Amino acid sequence: MTDAADVRAALGDAVAAERLRIVAALIRVTGDWDLAEDCLQDAVERALERWPLDGVPDHPSAWLTTTARRRAVDVLRRRQTERAKLREAQALAELSRDLTGDEPGPYGDDRLKLLFTCCHPALPMAGRVALTLRSVAGLSTRQIARAFLVSEATMGQRLLRTKNKIEHAGIGFRVPEPHRLAARTDAVLAVVYLTFTEGYAATEGEPFRDDLAAEAVQLAGLVAQLLPEDDEALGLHALLLLQHARRAARTDAGGELVTLEDQDRGRWDHDRVVAGLAALAAARATGRPPGYYRLQAEIAGLHATAAHADDTDWVRIVAAYDALLTLRPSPVIALNRAVATGFRDGPAAGLAAVDELGDELADYPLLPAVRADLLRRAGRRREAAAAYRDAVASARSEPERQLLERRLREVSGPAGGS
Amino acid sequence: MKYLMLVGTDPDHTEADAAAAPDIEDWFAYVSGAGKHVVGDRLRPSSAATTVRVRGGELLVTDGPFAETNEWIVGFDVLDCADLDEAIEIASKHSMAYTGRLELRPFWPLDGQ
Numbered sequence A: 001m002t003d004a005a006d007v008r009a010a011l012g013d014a015v016a017a018e019r020l021r022i023v024a025a026l027i028r029v030t031g032d033w034d035l036a037e038d039c040l041q042d043a044v045e046r047a048l049e050r051w052p053l054d055g056v057p058d059h060p061s062a063w064l065t066t067t068a069r070r071r072a073v074d075v076l077r078r079r080q081t082e083r084a085k086l087r088e089a090q091a092l093a094e095l096s097r098d099l100t101g102d103e104p105g106p107y108g109d110d111r112l113k114l115l116f117t118c119c120h121p122a123l124p125m126a127g128r129v130a131l132t133l134r135s136v137a138g139l140s141t142r143q144i145a146r147a148f149l150v151s152e153a154t155m156g157q158r159l160l161r162t163k164n165k166i167e168h169a170g171i172g173f174r175v176p177e178p179h180r181l182a183a184r185t186d187a188v189l190a191v192v193y194l195t196f197t198e199g200y201a202a203t204e205g206e207p208f209r210d211d212l213a214a215e216a217v218q219l220a221g222l223v224a225q226l227l228p229e230d231d232e233a234l235g236l237h238a239l240l241l242l243q244h245a246r247r248a249a250r251t252d253a254g255g256e257l258v259t260l261e262d263q264d265r266g267r268w269d270h271d272r273v274v275a276g277l278a279a280l281a282a283a284r285a286t287g288r289p290p291g292y293y294r295l296q297a298e299i300a301g302l303h304a305t306a307a308h309a310d311d312t313d314w315v316r317i318v319a320a321y322d323a324l325l326t327l328r329p330s331p332v333i334a335l336n337r338a339v340a341t342g343f344r345d346g347p348a349a350g351l352a353a354v355d356e357l358g359d360e361l362a363d364y365p366l367l368p369a370v371r372a373d374l375l376r377r378a379g380r381r382r383e384a385a386a387a388y389r390d391a392v393a394s395a396r397s398e399p400e401r402q403l404l405e406r407r408l409r410e411v412s413g414p415a416g417g418s
Numbered sequence B: 001m002k003y004l005m006l007v008g009t010d011p012d013h014t015e016a017d018a019a020a021a022p023d024i025e026d027w028f029a030y031v032s033g034a035g036k037h038v039v040g041d042r043l044r045p046s047s048a049a050t051t052v053r054v055r056g057g058e059l060l061v062t063d064g065p066f067a068e069t070n071e072w073i074v075g076f077d078v079l080d081c082a083d084l085d086e087a088i089e090i091a092s093k094h095s096m097a098y099t100g101r102l103e104l105r106p107f108w109p110l111d112g113q
Helices: A004-030 A032-053 A060-082 A086-095 A112-117 A127-136 A141-147 A152-169 A178-201 A208-228 A231-244 A270-286 A292-305 A314-327 A332-346 A346-358 A368-376 A382-394 A398-412 B017-020 B024-033 B084-092
Strands: B004-009 B037-044 B050-055 B057-065 B075-082 B100-106
Touching: A004 A032, A004 A060, A004 A086, A032 A060, A032 A152, A086 A178, A112 A127, A112 A178, A112 A208, A127 A141, A127 A208, A141 A152, A141 A208, A141 A346, A152 B100, A178 A208, A178 A231, A178 B004, A208 A231, A231 A270, A231 A292, A270 A292, A270 A368, A292 A314, A314 A332, A332 A346, A332 A368, A346 A368, A368 A398, A368 B024, A382 A398, B004 B057, B004 B084, B024 B037, B084 B100
Parallel strands: none
Antiparallel strands: B004 B075, B004 B100, B037 B075, B050 B057
């Protein structure tokens, strides 16, 4: 008999190490996404039965792979007798060999094929995110449903429709042609980034939303590991590590939001900062001109390396925003640049930069809050109060509203007045 | 896998897009040379379309297409491809990808799932 805790620990490690490879290989061979997940689940259940009796095998990962593969053979054999199908016969022939079907070369990895398939641009964006979390990250349908605040049935339908589209439209389980690789890699990175921002934007104190951001950091790490030559994959990993490092400091003991400049930098996750800066250095070392994610990582890195808010290198941050605007013009980036200008040259310059943006951002919910902060810094308390009132009205979450109301009280309070 | 490629017009394109559009003869030579082209043709405009329905046992024949839109189907091709990426690749080289729009619809064989 083996101790139950040892079995659980060994099994947990083996699943963490091998789940994705096993599922990706089974999808490649069988084309059946549900079968792949079921076979892995079956292997895990068998391990929970056998390992306490037989002891943990010498190679737990290999044991899981073999058991899942044999399960797939059993299921397909049973199906084949029901109705013989060419695809299943081919799959059976392939399953009789080892599951390590990775082709040689940097793009031969089954896990990479799975990522490109889940993030195919012919799939709806919500489906790409859901399927990536389900099949690549290995979250349950229930977990994904909770993360996106929909019912489990709704998320199950979304996953089913996405898998059906892959099958019916003939989306191949493969890495794109070399001349399409850059654009399709961008599509993969966009899915990971969206997953992260979904988790990061939520500050309602729901623990799982934090997990979503953590999953996105993991996914970014996987993509960077699978595409080590891709500077943007490295840049995205760096960006997410550096942003997520600040997670604990983003709320105070009372659960209220703390802005970057007021955060207790001692509460930043130092290991994540170091890992983020290392990924950023690796992205720079490719020698390619900085892309969309790397530039944002550079900005996050400049914040991460400032010991105090006052030490922040706003000159380089504004320069990075300028480069971002050249690369991908967007009113939201322009607004962020205006904020950085306010720190570099003073609030009056920041306000002028915001006003220059004109009507482009008229409906952007963060605009009143940005103007209010700049007016507060400029000492224009009455105008700041009016802007904070607008900002409270368009706040997107309860913690955001609480922060803005606190600021509103500060500028409306008796301290001097204007 | 077979795809019906519906070739449609789309007013939303620039003169530069039109200038960049490849020659349709080149496209046809490429796609038939690769053995991917099953059949294809231009279609007469919707003014030449006829809609057929049977309702209550009665044959109804009406002039025109299903619905009036800004965009018309002006042609079609049937492509035989390994997968969607290959079909997208072929469609991306068609001149109407630049000045119109191409819709790829997978065949749904009666003996399939």
